[in-house]
Amino acid sequence: MDGEAAAEFAEMGLAVSIPTEDTDIEAMEIMASNRDSMKAFLAVATQWRIAAGLANMIWIGLDYNAVDVVLRRMSFSDAVFSDLQVMEASALAILNGGGA
Incomplete structure (x- = not known):
């Protein structure tokens, strides 16, 4: 969260904590x-x-x-x-390489 967003939360009286861990x-x-x-x-x-082929697998669907x-x-x-x-x-x- 940037400083501007933190300031906006503070104006509304909200305390927002940001986790410091990864x-x-x-x-x-x-x-x-x-x-x-x-x-x-x-x-x-x-x-x-x-x-299954020599070069790759083709996912057909659920059984x-x-x-x-x-x-x-x-x-x-x-x-x-x-x-x-x-x-x-x-x-x-x-799975078949097309993406979402």
Whole structure:
């Protein structure tokens, strides 16, 4: 935070503390509404279908038969499956070298 922002907070009577330790941590907060979808995505992380060639691997997508077993065993809602498909599409773009 720069000095100007700190001054604005001070004018509002707010004390803001800035951590002095290294905050370059690869962690993020997951919104409660997305918690189950994230848990499901992590639970099916080993269920990707790939095609391996001599030069590289092509990520095809999640194995939906296996995903269904995981979602049922963990009692996730149908909405979580829809969220997984969105996450899968985004992941495929990155995994296959296209970026986000």
